[in-house]
Amino acid sequence: MIKEITTYEEFTSFKNQDDNVLRIVKIGAEWCGPCRTLSSTLQSLDDENIQIAEVDIENEDTEQIATDYMVRSIPVTLFIKNGNVVSKNIGLISKNELLNIIDLHK
Numbered sequence: 860m861i862k863e864i865t866t867y868e869e870f871t872s873f874k875n876q877d878d879n880v881l882r883i884v885k886i887g888a889e890w891c892g893p894c895r896t897l898s899s900t901l902q903s904l905d906d907e908n909i910q911i912a913e914v915d916i917e918n919e920d921t922e923q924i925a926t927d928y929m930v931r932s933i934p935v936t937l938f939i940k941n942g943n944v945v946s947k948n949i950g951l952i953s954k955n956e957l958l959n960i961i962d963l964h965k
Contacts, residue, residue: 896951
């Protein structure tokens with residue numbers, strides 16, 4: 860299940876959990892076709908060892924996230940472990956690429 864993050868505080872709380880679980884955050888927008896495709900790919904992942912969230916940069920309560928992570932184009936996928944970004948991907952990413960990055964950082 861994908862968590863919808865609607866505030867900067869929710870993002871900070873999600874990101875900073877120190878439990879050794881890999882977290883994936885997709886930063887995008889509803890109008891973005893590649894973002895919707897990536898959402899579908901993320902939904903197809905069935906792994907209890909990861910948590911997935913989405914941030915819509917069109918929401919004024921989440922604009923700071925885009926600023927903090929220098930988002931210039933979307934989608935952006937952040938891979939976070941123990942509060943630290945361990946990988947950042949810009950653009951659409953295939954399921955195989957996702958799985959490779961997940962395996963690398965689990």
